[in-house]
Amino acid sequence: MKMKASIIRALTLAACLLASASALHARGPAPEAPASAAVALADLPAQGQHTYWLILAGGPFPFEKDGTVFGNRERLLPVQRRGYYREYTVRTPGVRHRGGRRIVCGGWQPVAPDTCYYSADHYSSFRRIQP
Incomplete structure (x- = not known):
């Protein structure tokens, strides 16, 4: 039994x-919808454009955390293996800390990313940057 x-x-x-x-x-x-909206590089704030060019130049970056692996835990960006995405701070005028603006780039060569995304709200949403 x-x-x-x-x-x-x-x-x-x-x-x-x-x-x-x-x-x-x-x-x-x-779904890839949250990151599918695009923003032209020229439409980013001046600080975002500056950060983008620093990424392509390989730095130097103002914050220690810049260039570290972004985990994409919420899966708002297309799913990739760990280490594919890296995050960078976009300075916010008048703020002494890192603030909430970021650029996250994907690719295996940090100075030649496959694609980059801008987040104005600390990773709650992303827009793909069109250079």
Whole structure:
């Protein structure tokens, strides 16, 4: 009797796991919409344009955290392997700390990124930068 109950529990668990996997597969990859909106480089604030050119030049950057790996935990950017994205601070006039403006670039060569994104609201939203 115990063996029969164990088998039923195992089959029920397997069915639940299969249903969950099927639902995830049906949904497909995470939507890319939040980062799909674009902004021209010329339309960024002057500090954002300056940061963008510093990125392409390889620095020097004003903050220690600049150039470090951005985890993309919220998956607002297209999903990539860890280490693909790096973050950079865009100075905010009148603010003594890093503020909330950032540029996040993706690519395996930091001075030649595949693409860069601007966030004016500390990673709540992104717009792809069009040079």
